[in-house]
Amino acid sequence: QLQLQESGPGLVKPSETLSLTCTVSGGSVSSSSHYWGWIRQPPGKGLEWIGSIYSSGTTYYNPSLKSRVTISVDTSKNRFSLKLSSVTAADTAVYYCARPMYSSSLQPFDYWGQGTLVTVSS
């Protein structure tokens, strides 16, 4: 059974860089031919797709965040990561990592991590 687990600091200061990692178990980020995605949800609000990465390193980003986002994959550790720079309070959200049901497709997402709350505050 595929499992995803987010990890990283729960508190980030304004203007700094948010860094999260999603560790995959029960499957391989390199051999599954899937994209691996990040989605966030501000408190009390809806879902927003941040971006996705393929095992080859090909990335797609939400244009609204593209200038600040970097998603990378570490096949040796079977995990992928999110960096979001120059954060503000508006970036406070629960961040989820997820995998789409189809290989070579960006959505829909059938496997999700439990989510991790990141608060941007000084």
Next chain:
Amino acid sequence: QSALTQPASVSGSPGQSITISCTGTSSDVGGYNYVSWYQQHPGKAPKFIIYEVNSRPSGVPDRFSGSKSGNTASLTISGLQAEDEADYYCSSYTRSSTLVVFGGGTKLTVL
């Protein structure tokens, strides 16, 4: 503002049926059969319940069904049960540069 428009809330009594709409454009909902729906209980990750407009993943009860007409997709839940009380989100592929869009979510209250 979300790319897909959903009603903020709907309600129904146990045993009844409800429908949640999801309105987009010809660039997303209307142009492709890549509409999916998610159920989210408080404090939990979203759960995938409908894909490709009207297909159900294994394990999802057939009380949940999806449809689409023009630029509007719909999720219908029949025989409402107390555990159906949750937030529901639609999502679609879009040919815009955004690629993946979600609706703003609908809170379902089971009276």
